[in-house]
Amino acid sequence: MGEKRDRARMAESGAPQEGSWGSWPSKEALTRLGVPRGRVVIDYSMIIALSVWVLAGCYTSGAFGGWYAALPPLGFGLCVAAALGYHHTTLDHRAAASLGLLGVMALCGLGAYAAGAPTPATVMWIVVSIMAMERLPLPAGLATVTVLVPGFAEADETGILGAALTAAAVLLAGYSLRLDAQARGAGFQLLAQERLAREAEAASAALAERARIAREIHDVLAHSLSAQMVHLEVARLQIEAGADRAEILKLVTSARSMAREGLAETRHALSALRGDMVPVEDYLRELAREGRAEVDVTGERRHLPAEASQAVRRVAQEALTNVRKHAPGARTRIHFAYETDGISLEIRDSGPPPTAEGAREGNELGSSGAGYGLLGMKERAELLGGSLKAGPEGQGFTVWLQVPA
Numbered sequence: 001m002g003e004k005r006d007r008a009r010m011a012e013s014g015a016p017q018e019g020s021w022g023s024w025p026s027k028e029a030l031t032r033l034g035v036p037r038g039r040v041v042i043d044y045s046m047i048i049a050l051s052v053w054v055l056a057g058c059y060t061s062g063a064f065g066g067w068y069a070a071l072p073p074l075g076f077g078l079c080v081a082a083a084l085g086y087h088h089t090t091l092d093h094r095a096a097a098s099l100g101l102l103g104v105m106a107l108c109g110l111g112a113y114a115a116g117a118p119t120p121a122t123v124m125w126i127v128v129s130i131m132a133m134e135r136l137p138l139p140a141g142l143a144t145v146t147v148l149v150p151g152f153a154e155a156d157e158t159g160i161l162g163a164a165l166t167a168a169a170v171l172l173a174g175y176s177l178r179l180d181a182q183a184r185g186a187g188f189q190l191l192a193q194e195r196l197a198r199e200a201e202a203a204s205a206a207l208a209e210r211a212r213i214a215r216e217i218h219d220v221l222a223h224s225l226s227a228q229m230v231h232l233e234v235a236r237l238q239i240e241a242g243a244d245r246a247e248i249l250k251l252v253t254s255a256r257s258m259a260r261e262g263l264a265e266t267r268h269a270l271s272a273l274r275g276d277m278v279p280v281e282d283y284l285r286e287l288a289r290e291g292r293a294e295v296d297v298t299g300e301r302r303h304l305p306a307e308a309s310q311a312v313r314r315v316a317q318e319a320l321t322n323v324r325k326h327a328p329g330a331r332t333r334i335h336f337a338y339e340t341d342g343i344s345l346e347i348r349d350s351g352p353p354p355t356a357e358g359a360r361e362g363n364e365l366g367s368s369g370a371g372y373g374l375l376g377m378k379e380r381a382e383l384l385g386g387s388l389k390a391g392p393e394g395q396g397f398t399v400w401l402q403v404p405a
Contacts, residue, residue, distance in 0.1 A: 001022050005315075014122070022137050023180060028185030030135060031091070035184065050127065051076065054120040063116035071115075075108045079124070083131070090135040098136060102128050102144060111152070118155040125151050126170055133174025134181065145170055153364050215380070224262030231255040265317070280304060280343075281336060287316055288334055293347075299338025307384055308405040312345050315377045315388065319347040320401040322374075327352040330396060342386065342404040351395035374399065 024030075025283040032040065058064050069139075082101040109124035125148045132144035145167055146396040153163035235251040280295045288295045316334065323332050331350040337343065378388040386403030 007207055013046060022139055024090070024136060024137055025182055026185040026189070027091065028188045029178075029181035030087075030185075034191075041043055046126045050123060057120040057123070058112060058117045059370045061115075061119070063112075068115070072112075072120075072221055074113065080107050085136040086135070087133065090126045095136070095140060099144070101142065102132055106151075113151070113155060122152065122166075125155075125328065126166065129167075130174040130177065133171060136140075136359070141174065142171075149336075185302075193392045195233070200261035205231050221262065221266060224258055226261070228255045228258045231258070249364055261321075280309050283313055283336055284286065284316055287320060290320075293332035296335045297337075298335070299343075299393065302338060303305045304343065304405050306345060308403045311380050311384060311386070312343065312379070315345060315374070315399060315401045316347060318374055321391075323347075323396070327397070342402060345399075347399045347400040348393065349396040349398075351397065377401070 028034070035043075055072050055076060059069070064072055082104040086098055086101040089101060105124060105128050109121040109128070112118075112124065113121035129145045129148055133141040134143070135141075136236075149163055149167050150165045153160055231251045232255050235248050236253070238248050238251070279301070281295075281301065284297070285295050287293075320332065323330055327349055330352060333348050335346040335348075337345075374388065374390050378390075381388040381401055381403055384402065384403045388399070388401045389399070390399040
């Protein structure tokens with residue numbers, strides 16, 4: 001969105017957009033980022049060879065004898081300084097300064113030509129033209145080459161034909177280097193975007209993991225501790241009111257039981273966060289032994305995501321706790337299935353014994369049970385893209401969970 005707004009402002013202000021006819025090459029194209037080391041070596045070797053050729057040509061022309069022998073090195077140093085400055089001014093998109101520095105180099109070539117060294121002058125003008133086509137907006141690059149064409153014609157013995165061939169070669173070479181740099185810059189931009197995407201994905205995964213840890217802590221500790229506090233607070237009030245000792249002991253014993261279960265579940269949660277928890281079916285069998293339930297596992301066993309595995313464990317524990325609390329003595333059956341695109345868990349009990357009619361009261365979807373609550377489990381399943389249903393069925397109660405995995 002920010003990039004689109006920037007382009008819209010550029011369009012409104014009349015500034016050429018990147019990629020248009022009058023635009024500058026991208027920042028990445030104007031730097032040497034992503035250039036292979038072999039290409040860098042070749043480029044610098046060519047620069048050194050051209051420099052030696054220009055200096056040698058100045059002296060072999062016979063135009064710089066005697067006291068004038070110091071002029072070629074001075075002029076060459078001035079051109080080097082101008083070329084370095086040109087690199088920075090084009091990075092900053094300063095057209096006037098860039099053209100001025102190219103003008104300094106072109107004037108050095110004109111001086112060599114006036115002194116009687118046409119070959120070094122022509123080489124310098126060719127270099128200036130290629131630099132203009134490679135790094136300036138195309139209109140400025142074409143204008144620079146056009147200005148130098150008379151110099152090519154004057155220095156070339158073949159006249160107009162030679163100047164035209166030189167100009168065409170300069171345009172082709174400069175534009176080819178420009179396209180190569182732009183392709184490299186686009187590749188570098190793509191790599192940078194991929195890196196940012198990976199960083200964003202890693203940050204998102206870290207946030208998701210934090211949310212999972214927070215959810216585990218909330219499910220295990222917050223609910224368990226709050227239920228204990230309620231029982232202990234009721235016990236305190238009963239003590240202050242002088243209630244029966246047996247009633248108070250029952251509340252304290254219940255709070256101790258909740259603390260024990262909360263501690264066990266905290267250990268399970270820590271094992272899950274460390275990734276060393278036992279397989280789901282093994283956990284269900286262990287849980288079933290404690291609750292005297294039957295377990296049936298179908299489907300091909302496979303590794304499950306931590307979130308799906310934890311959802312099964314939480315729902316199974318909550319359902320069996322509800323059975324012990326609201327239908328003690330009921331026969332309970334656990335069916336866990338590995339399906340094609342997910343997993344399912346069904347926990348069905350036969351209902352309370354005839355002597356405990358009505359004991360189901362309160363065992364609904366929102367029941368708190370051991371402190372976790374099937375309502376919280378339903379929200380967890382929905383977050384995973386699954387569903388949880390719970391309700392009476394015949395004389396008993398059924399909890400059914402389905403989550404993709």
